[in-house]
Structure formats: C-alpha cells, structure tokens
Amino acid sequence: MANGTDYDVIIAGGGPVGMGLAIELGQRGIPVLVIERYPEPQPIPKGQNLTQRTTETLHFWGCEKELRAARSIPDEVGIGGLTLYKHLMSDYHYDWLNRASVNEYYLTTNERLPQYETERVLRARAREIECIDILYGWSVERVEDTGDHAAVVAAERDGPGQKTLTAQYVVGCDGSRSTVRETGGIPQTQSDHDKLMVLLVFRSMELHEMLKRYPGKAFYNVLHPDLEGYWQFFGRVDIGSFFFHAPVPAGSTEKDDFESLLQEVVGQPFDLEIDYVGFWDLRVSIATRYRAGRIFVAGDAAHSHPPYGGYGINTGFEDARNLGWKIAARLQGWGRDALLDSYDAERRPVFASTARDFIEFFIDDDRRFLETYNPETDRAAFEDAWAKRNATAAEVANFEPNYEGSPIVAGEGGTPSARGDHRFEARPGHHLAPQILSDGTNVFHRLGQGFTLLNFGRPGAAGEVEALAKREGLPLTLVEDAADTAYGASMILVRPDHYVAWAGDSAAAAADALARSVGLEPVA
Secondary structure: OHHHOOEEEEEEOOOHHHHHHHHHHHOOOOOEEEEEOOOOOOOOOOOOEEOHHHHHHHHHOOOHHHHHHOOOOOOOOOOEEEEEEOOOOOOOEEEEOOHHHHHHHOOOOOEEOOHHHHHHHHHHHHHOOOOEEEEEOEEEEEEEEOOOOEEEEEEEOOOOOEEEEEEEEEEEOOOOOOHHHHHOOOOEEEEEEEEEEEEEEEEOHHHHHHHHHOOOEEEEEEEOHHHOOOOEEEEEEEOOEEEEEEEEOOOOOOOOOHHHHHHHHHOOOOOOEEEEEEEEEEEEEEEOOOEEOOEEEOHHHOEEOOOOOOHHHHHHHHHHHHHHHHHHHHHOOOOOHHHHHHHHHHHHHHHHHHHHHHHHHHHHHHHHHHHHOOOOOOHHHHHHHHHHHHHOOOHHHHEEEEOOOOOOOOOOOOOOEEEOOOOOOOOOOOEOOOOEOOOOOEHHHHOOOOEEEEEEOOOOOOHHHHHHHHHHOOOEEEEEEOOOOOOOOOEEEEOOOOEEEEEEOOHHHHHHHHHHHOOOOOOO
16 A cells, blocks of 8 residues: 555445546555445436446446346337427327437447446456455544545444554545535535425336337427426336426425326326325535545546436546546556646536536526427417427537546647537547557457557657657657548547547657646657
C-alpha cells in the first residue's frame, strides 16, 4: 500500500458506480476497499437504459457477456421507447430515445435491464479481482482529508461495530444523500421543481398483452396537457412486470388509489397488482466541485436528476471510467496532480449540460408543445406539429458527451459538454469510433490499458512519442497499420478511457499531447 495506508482507495457505496470504479481500479492493480451497506442489491427497478458507451465500458471491465445474459426482457419484446399523447392507447405516438440509431459509432450495442441485475453482474466481476476487498453490511459515517492520507470512519449497519480505515484517496459513490460529500467538504446546489413523484412497481399480464400493439418497445413516455411537460412514464421490468413514475399531489401517501391512476394513464381498465409504492422529489442537484483534496465524489453523490431518459446510471459509469485511470496514474507515479483536477474539469460540465440541454430541455419543450397545441380545439394544427416532433425525435443523436476544451486535451476552444454529434472522424476530446484494421480486427481490440498511439501509413514515425513514454514511465501501446480509415488523421493518441487526446500528422505534436494528457510540461 502507498505510504502505509490500509488501502490505496476506499470507495463508499457499492452500487453500480462504486463497484464499477472498483473494477476500473482493480484491473489496474490498485488495492481497493468498497464499503456497501446492503449485502444484496435492492430490488427497485431503476437505471435500466444502458447506452452503447456503458456496454462498451462493461466489455472492457470483463463482464459484457454476463450483462447481456442478465437481461430480463426477451429479445422478441425489444428495448425501444415510445412517446404518446395523453394515454398509452393513444393514436398519437412516435419513437423516442432510439439509442440503437448510433450503434455504429461504438464497439457494442445498447442494452436494457434493471439496475439490480447490473449490480449483480458487477459484484460478481469484482469478486474475481484479487486486489478488491468488499465490506458488506457497513456504511461510511464520516471522512477526513488529513493531508498525507484520508481517513474513513465506518459503522456496522445492523450492529455495534465501528472502525477507522485509511487510504490515499476516498471516493463517495454513496448516492444523492452522500455522507462522503457532506463530511468531506463538498457543497452542492439544487434546482427544485417542487414536484412530488410516485414510483409504482406493479404486475399485469393483461397490460403486457395490450402493449403488443407496439412491437419492440419497452418504455413509454406519456405526455398529458395537465402536467405542464412532466412525464407519466412506464417501463417494463420483465414479462408482465412494470414500473411507473408520475407527478402526484403534495401529501400523497401509499394509501391513495394508484390503481385508478394507472388505468387512467393506460387509457382503459386492466387487471393489475401493485407490489411497491414509493415517492421522490423531482430536482436536479450538482456538487460545486467533484474533488476536495483526497476526497472525490462520483455518480449520484456528485449529481442527480429526474430519471428522464436513463442518463443517470450512464453518467455515473462515465465518472468511474474517467476518474479510475487518473487515480491509478497518480498512484503508479506516471500522472501529476493536475490530472486529478481534470476529473472535475471534464465531468462536471458534462453533467451540467446533460441536465440543461436534455432533461430540462425535454420538460420545457414538452410544456411549450402542450400549451400550444390541442387536438380537441385544432386537430389539424396539432397533427401537423405532432408529425414534426415525430420527424425530429432523434435527440439521442445529439447526446455525445465530450471533453473539448479540457486542460488535458489538445486543441483550442470548446467546453466539455453532453451535446455534440457522432462522427467517425477522430476529434480531440471525443470518444473514439470503431474502425476495421487491415487484418480485419476492430481497432478497439488492439487498444492498450494505458495510452495508445494509432499510426496509419507512417511506419517508424512514432519514435519521439515512444521515447517520451519510456523516459517518463508512461504506459503506451503503439498500433501501426496501413488501413484506410475514416479518422481523418494519420496519427491518433487515445486515452486509457478511449477518448481521443489528439489527432494529426506530426509526431512532435503527438508527444506534446501525451505530455499534456498526464499533466507534464510540453516536450517542445
């Protein structure tokens, strides 16, 4: 262990983000302890829509196959989404959040399964990695940055036990009410919509049969003119099992007649059994910084928002992927402290953009539409406007988180953002798109665990970059190939998280970009 601490990294919270971060670190040989209060995943369906980037991440965490096998919805049902007007049996509907439309820009395809199944897969994978320890049935009570290490006080959830543990770094992945954030000196801001939301989990084979009218769909977003743009949202859990989110009056309780509400939103009576009733407040929260010395936050501890579009779990996984390699670089001695600061510089603006440009945009755009158009007063105008929404319902294509303008990415201008566009062109700060090499191999299968320099058609041109890597102890894989790619550059420097650090034709510029990517001074 570094400097005599119990662990290099302690992670508070063993949900999907915390366990994913542990895997990211553990696969890099970093000793990690995960402290998780629940011995088993909690069976509340949430976090179901997984992007291609997320499944790609789980591929490199060594458990994509297991994730696919855990899907609870049969292939023949499908995993697509639909937006409808007023109720589920409406004649007005269009495809919504069609993530499959951008499959070609990623190594893997998107997926859908309940978060608790994803957690099981990640827990099983973490158990296979020798340097990951997991303490189930405990929770973190407080953390402290002592200067040369961080201290964690943990308490037994259902017993009197208490212990103090030390680490070089502590990461709070302990949810929206994060103890790590609160005791670690990281404030947060909130945007409150003043809406109480209900979460229902229910069973109905009759509804399953009714929904066969929408082949390939597994989640349904209902727009009702009385709700000012806030959604009534159904999602399949498995055959005959569903969850439902919707705004409800303040003061609502578990004893309210939610069967009638469900039948109203479906549009006709149907048999059902409610298994769970819960409530949550609709708000957007973001930590004012993601790092305070040796303390970090990730996932819902860093940011939370309404489950509109399934962005939350995917954003959390990207936090883990971004932070993991940077902490490993610092602990292994090849990354400078500025590299750790870049976690906040890259990830916090991306979440702010996700909340502003997608979630808040959805609510505002739907509100304006519902205030303007009504088929009962002007059917022609409504249908014309609805058809235009149908034709432009490809917002997912614009969800392309990127790190343009990051202090560790080459290039001028830009700000890290969730909004972008998908291209095969290699652009600094953007996710690398797949390409096929001359031997038929996908480039992703040649990427190293550290940095990778792709060199197309210029054999021997990478000497300056290789010399820098050797001198500074930087992990670098060189891939030389004669393939004619769509990357638009002969040389591409790829980060450990598979984002492009630099693209161009100059070996000297590539060496400068590599130095910048780990917080070193330029070599020129």
